[in-house]
Amino acid sequence: MMDTEPTDIPGCYVLQAKVLGDPRGTFTKTFHMPRFEELGLRTDWREEYFSTSAKGVVRGMHFQSPPADHAKMVFCLTGEVLDVVVDLRRGSPAFGKALGFTLSAENGRGLYLPTGCAHGFVSMRDASGMYYKVTSVHAPDHDLGIAWDSIDFDWPVRAPALSARDAAHPRLSDFTTPFAFDPEGAAL
Numbered sequence: 001m002m003d004t005e006p007t008d009i010p011g012c013y014v015l016q017a018k019v020l021g022d023p024r025g026t027f028t029k030t031f032h033m034p035r036f037e038e039l040g041l042r043t044d045w046r047e048e049y050f051s052t053s054a055k056g057v058v059r060g061m062h063f064q065s066p067p068a069d070h071a072k073m074v075f076c077l078t079g080e081v082l083d084v085v086v087d088l089r090r091g092s093p094a095f096g097k098a099l100g101f102t103l104s105a106e107n108g109r110g111l112y113l114p115t116g117c118a119h120g121f122v123s124m125r126d127a128s129g130m131y132y133k134v135t136s137v138h139a140p141d142h143d144l145g146i147a148w149d150s151i152d153f154d155w156p157v158r159a160p161a162l163s164a165r166d167a168a169h170p171r172l173s174d175f176t177t178p179f180a181f182d183p184e185g186a187a188l
Ligand SMILES: Cc1cn([C@H]2C[C@H](O)[C@@H](COP(=O)(O)OP(=O)(O)O[C@H]3O[C@@H](C)C(=O)[C@@H](O)[C@H]3O)O2)c(=O)[nH]c1=O
Pocket: 049, 051, 059, 060, 061, 062, 063, 072, 119, 120, 121, 132, 138, 163, 165
């Protein structure tokens, strides 16, 4: 059964899966609907996808804006990443706060992000594989980002490999957020 730990961002949870090892390798369960329902987390996933990244790549910080906004869960299936989340919800006690979590296949750790948070990571090893579930389908016109180096986070890289899109995002301080914090539905 998966354990979860709340983080300093309301509605954002560390998902600690059990990594069961035997002589063949490992087995790790990343989603269990009854457990998510018990925790009040969303289970209405609409898309799943994965990416691989070379060591030193930064992707982010990404989110979809309303009405295409979504909750997201992520696991690292190969390699290792430092995964980063920023709270973009006006009125949140953690508004503007950035947190980082080391995710790898070995540590079995994932992250659940409520709508209104931006997500990104730096790949700490070659061929880091990130696996996602999101609660709305890709909407290119609402697929937005803020600059990775404009958030209050001490990245362990200075000049990472970035996509052209990620190099052109607005800075957090110049960004007018479309998200507002709802204390009743923090995880939604
Ligand atoms: C995210 C996404 C991208 N694409 C396409 C667009 C582009 O041609 C190619 C790569 O897109 P990107 O450069 O946006 O891929 P990437 O930078 O890996 O985007 C991901 O970054 C991390 C940090 C997240 O949190 C994810 O939700 C997602 O936004 O895939 C889709 O077709 N569907 C999708 O859902």
